[in-house]
Structures are given as C-alpha cells and as structure tokens.
Amino acid sequence: PQIERGVVSPVGAAGALPADLRIYLTGTEPAGRTFRFDRLNFDTNSAAIRPADQADLNAVAEVLQAHPSARVRIVGYADARGTAPANAELGRERAEAVVAALTGRGVARARMEAVSGGEADPAATNATAPGQAENRRTELVVTAR
Numbered sequence: 001p002q003i004e005r006g007v008v009s010p011v012g013a014a015g016a017l018p019a020d021l022r023i024y025l026t027g028t029e030p031a032g033r034t035f036r037f038d039r040l041n042f043d044t045n046s047a048a049i050r051p052a053d054q055a056d057l058n059a060v061a062e063v064l065q066a067h068p069s070a071r072v073r074i075v076g077y078a079d080a081r082g083t084a085p086a087n088a089e090l091g092r093e094r095a096e097a098v099v100a101a102l103t104g105r106g107v108a109r110a111r112m113e114a115v116s117g118g119e120a121d122p123a124a125t126n127a128t129a130p131g132q133a134e135n136r137r138t139e140l141v142v143t144a145r
Contacts, residue, residue, distance in 0.1 A: 015039050017140075018059035025067040025145060034075075035140045036123070040098065042136040045082070047093035049101055057098070060140070061105035070111065071144040074098045077117040079132035084119060091116030098138050113143070 015038050024033055037060075040053045049057070064070055076094030078087035095114035103109045117139070124131035 015056050015059075017056060018063050021060065021140070021142075022063045022066070024142065025063065025070055031142050031144050033142050035142075037138045037140065040138045041133055042076075042094055042138075044079075044132075044136070045090065047076075047090065047097045049097055057101050058105060061102050061107050064102065064107045064111070067145070068108075068111075069145060070142060071113075072111065073113045073115055073141040073143050074102075075115050075117045075139040075141060077121070077123075077135055077137050077139070078119050079135040080119045080122065080126035081132065082119075088116045088118035091118045094136075094138060 017035050017037055021035055024035075037053075037056055039056050040049070042048070043050065064072070074095045076091040076096075076098065078090045078094070080087070082090070092114065095116060099109065099112045099114045102112060119126075119135070122131075122135045123137055124134040126132055126135060
C-alpha cells in the first residue's frame with residue numbers, strides 16, 4: 001500500500017501534527033500513514049531534543065494516550081554529511097530519543113518502534129544549510145489503530 005505523507009505546517013504552540021494525528025486516529029482511513037514533525041528537527045550531529053520541540057512532543061503524547069490501541073514507528077533521519085553508516089546510526093539515535101521522550105510522557109514503550117531512515121529519502125536538498133536542517137527530521141508512521 002502507498003503511504004500518504006501528512007506534511008503539515010506549524011499552527012499554535014504545538015503545530016498541526018497533533019491535530020492531524022488525532023483526526024486520522026479517529027477516522028477510518030487504513031493504517032500506514034506517515035506524519036512528519038514540522039518542528040522536531042535536530043542540530044547537526046546531535047540526537048538531543050531541543051527545548052523548542054517539547055510542545056510538539058507533549059501534544060503528540062496526549063494524542064497517543066487518548067488512542068491506546070494505536071501503534072507507531074518513529075523514523076529518524078540525517079542529512080547527507082558524514083558517512084552513510086554514521087548517518088544510519090544517528091538516525092536510529094534520533095528515533096530512540098523521540099521514543100524515550102514519548103515514553104517519559106506516558107506512552108507505553110511497547111507501542112512504539114524506533115528505526116533509522118539514515119540519509120535516505122531526503123525531504124530537501126543537501127546542498128544548502130536550510131535543506132540539510134530539514135533533512136534532520138523525524139517522522140511518525142501509524143502502523144496500527
């Protein structure tokens with residue numbers, strides 16, 4: 001099945017992803033939809049979640065707690081600087097950081113899977129600093145409702 005990407009623009013304190021995720025989880029569309037965190041991008045060569053990203057994580061955790069049967073895959077990505085193996089590891093570390101943050105907000109760890117997208121499937125060009133920043137992203141894939 002084809003995965004639809006729910007790329008949303010930030011609205012309010014937590015962005016639109018939590019609202020879009022809530023609508024999706026209460027709807028009837030089949031599982032397999034991907035949502036990209038608009039604000040949850042990482043600094044270069046870092047898996048640390050920035051203070052500015054806390055509102056998005058809080059809101060997503062609330063949505064996931066309200067839908068206890070939902071299962072998700074968190075995918076961490078890197079820009080194309082560095083070696084492919086290092087970027088794959090960095091992507092995994094970023095995904096694990098998001099899973100740990102959601103777990104710390106009350107979402108059961110067993111409901112989440114952390115995987116790396118490495119430098120594959122860039123969202124923007126790696127030839128510019130803004131494009132690289134966009135590629136250091138995290139995505140949430142709903143695998144089950």
